[in-house]
Amino acid sequence: MILFDHQFKQALPIIDKIEEAGFEAYFVGGSVRDTLLNKPINDVDIATSAKPNEIKEIFPKTIDVGIEHGTVMVLWKDASYEITTFRTESTYQDFRRPDTVEFVRSLKEDLKRRDFTINALAMDRDGKIIDYFNGQKDLENNLIKAVGIPEERFFEDALRMMRGVRFVSQLNFSMDSETEAAIHKNHPLLEKIAVERIQVEFVKLLLGSGRKQGLELFIRTNLFYYCPGLKDSKKELEEFAKLDCVIENRIVAWVLLIHYLNKTSDDVELFLRAWKCSKKEINQVKLAMIALEHRLKNNFNRQILYQTGLQVSLDVETVMECLGYPIDFETVHKLYQELPIYSKNDMKIDGNDLQVVLNRKPGKWLGDLMTEIEATILSGELPNEKPIIVEWVSTHYTKDA
Template structure:
């Protein structure tokens, strides 16, 4: 047993002592069988949420209506979910109402794919009602039960399936693929935020090539924001031979491949419900990438976008098959005279006084000129040097 499972054993044992069943389930069981590092262990139990809350001192109701209670145990948190079925489905989304059941098998039956429908008991014995271990060995993503029915219950599962193809570098079972192809338009019912989570994991996965081809082949892409009219461009993106390292690179490469103008990137990302912060980072990265495709990095661009984005851009250049120079990015960056406006040795007030002028638009403009002059090395970042430069500047203008 992995140490994360071992750490959680007292929890399973306490639930069992109280007379209920408890198992490890879901992604952690799958990942441990794949010998991958596991994130968090999920526990499923026959005990109802109220019963769990009686067993443990410290609990938090995180999703009690879905049967999930969070237990705090030795500085760790564990999600404990009551065995349940999802009997009433509305509108092709996961239901609000769940029905608690006492059997593990019923619980595993409602899970999406066979490799995610495995359970493991406290001694490490695997419980596998749907041939999930076989599919793990053969590297197959296969719906539990009749695929079409499962996608009718919850259309997000179609995206999850393609995401696992990428993340695990698996293939998709042909019947499962066919059911997605047939029902791809159900994706329309799903909130963009949830689609986004899966789409990004798809782009970041090591099997991205295969998964993107599947995403295109099944027509799922038609129901994703801003992708509908871009089949050809997505196919081009699928040809890239590199692992995408982070979300910023993923969005930037995507937008670049879709030939979306830099000014329109924000709209695209807003449709995908990205955060304001992420949108700003991607806009910077896109600007820098498109600069870099034509020129080398210079002080101004590095100053503007910062080191991290510049390095991400260089990684993208590598991905695009262009020659790269990480070294010079580091050395240009290290030699920048300033890294932000705040480091400039004078401020607006100083300027107003020295020039004896009322504040106005001129002041902001002048500050930008000073900032740029310091950056390219025309002035030293010292009070006197800046004053001298400003006086000269005004003499010339008058």
């Protein structure tokens, strides 16, 4: 029997109410797997023999989050739980979504459509594990193995190939040889999957504790061939796979990858746009790459720290550490704290003030002058005090300049 995590305990009334109504209900999937691995869980999923309309009759507050596929969200005591009806699925013409879904009353029928044995586990309200496909044995052997015939699982959902490689990295497991062979054979199916979904799995792969194994498998099965910007980079990816360090976050992951691909800060936008990254993330990685290019030749200075920001600067220092260079987080913190300003908004003068001082209409000169004042304040040559800035402007510029 399993000692329940508090999240399972909180969800037990959901299980109880479903069972009181005459249906079966179980905890399923990742939360059961992670509990058996003594890892923290983020949320719990519940599978049931009750159909969606029956769940809606049992609980007063529900949301139809995916009712066509059997999922109803139950709102219960300031928490929400996704309840999914046992189901089987038809053919998958797009290699991602089933053409039709059929609700069933059998837990085994439901579990056999899952991707990997370690995810095809269920647990009842008493902590008893239901394991039809030897998932517990594969957990003990640190093995990622497809449920049933691997090729069928990947034809149902081609993203499962990336998920399998990601689990190898995330859990620091190995992959079953038959499952790996099926990925290698069917890797072109990845072309059918939206880049956004591939990106989620790829980044998780890069952040995993078993990244080396995961990347080597990613390369060996040729999945990289259908990922943006990686098709012709096998050697670079092999070198990247040898890197022995913990990758802390997405920015560090992208910067290290881009560095190993021998791309520059000018290449970042095109590369990450192809990966469907957010504009915010693209900008952060661009700043980091510019800072890294500087940092590989020099220490941080005020200007680079100012334009990069503290967190991204620390990420760059982490990248330097991964690359084997001497680093100094404490100095980065100290230099940043000593900056006279952290953005243009901190300047004690604005465009309206400058127009009054110089008696000039707005124009390109205004932005240029603000930038010059900003740089002069940053260099320490000009205190960030309005009267002194006004005097400096009056001295350096004439009204009709």
